[in-house]
Amino acid sequence: MKRILLISLIILTGNFGANAQKSFRIGYVDMEYILENVPEYQEAAAQLDTRVKDWREVAEKNRREIQALKEELENEKPLLTKELIEEREEEIAYREEQAAEYEQNRFGPNGDYIIQKKQLIRPIQDQVFTAVQEIAENRNFDMVFDRTSESGMIYASRQLDVSDQVLRSINRASNRRQLDSKEEVEQFEREENRTVEEDAEIAEKEKAVKDNKSEREALIEERRRQRDSIKEARQREFEERRKRILEERQRKKDSIQAIRNKKDTIN
Incomplete structure (x- = not known):
């Protein structure tokens, strides 16, 4: 993997030298060396080592106890009934299952050790990546690699992104x-045949046209809402005026009818 990466770098460097006529600057860091010289990491690593030691002691204790149960069963088998032997074997199988689960939870791919190791390294890695980016930009490095990592590259200039x-x-x-x-x-x-820069310029112009179109559409929509609002207000005003007129007419009719009824009563 590293040999392939080195060959790729040589080819890439040659291409840049031929085409861009500029020096190709590559840097590297040694993450292991950095971690060994960060006091905060060393303190946290010591605490994790203490936990790991305790976990290993528990795992070893479980294995010894299971082995003792097996030896005890083997020695007592001639004195036990078939049912008791099966019961003891089930107990041993259960203890083995519990012990295996404990070791998996502590040391498996998703176990406590791996998780806490990542949590321990991550803050230092973030600091390293931030420092690498700043240094690379200040010193005009095109790439920076971690010599101790399989992933290799941890920084690359945007100019290299194709x-x-x-x-x-x-x-x-x-x-x-x-x-x-x-x-x-x-x-x-x-x-x-257009270059990336020409495409970017055209895309920017198309975006400006689209934004202007959106602004026009928004303005037209706002004017339409204003017209509809005025129209609705006028319609409400008309309905209210019509309602008042009808109510006034009805009151007059009721008043006239009341007068008639009164005359009829007197006569």
């Missing part, structure tokens, strides 16, 4: 397969 170009190439290949007419092919080839 992810957008790769994605652009994949999208263009996919789009090319969907072209039908000669005009579409010619248009595609013109777009394909």
Whole structure:
């Protein structure tokens, strides 16, 4: 793995020297050396070692007790009934299962030791990564590696990131397969010959057009809401005025009818 990485770096350095005509600066850190010289890490590591020692003692004690039970059963078998032998064997099997579960919980891939080890290293790693990025930018390093890590690279200049170009190439290949007419092919080839910078400029312009369109649509929508609001207010005012007129008419009718009824009563 490291040999492949080294070969890739040599090729990459050669390409940069030929194409960019600039020196390619690479740095590295030794994470193990850093950890050994950070007092906070050493103190926490000592505490973890104490816990690990206690866990190992418990695991060893479980194994000794299980072995003693097996030897005791083997010696007493001639004196025991079949039922008692089976009962003792079940007890031993249960103790073995419990002991294995304990060791898995403490030392397994997702056990306490691995989890606490990661928790112990993570704050130091974060500090290292922050310091590496600052130093790399100040000293113009293109890449920084951890010589003790399988993952290798822990910093790379943004100028080396070709992810957008790769994605652009994949999208263009996919789009090319969907072209039908000669005009579409010619248009595609013109777009394909554009640089990443030209694509970014066009994308920025399209975004500005889209933002302006969104602003216009928002303005139109706001004006429409204002018109609807005015219309609704006028409609409510009309309904209220109509209601008052009808109520006034009804009161007059009721008053006239009351006068008539009174005259009829007198006569």
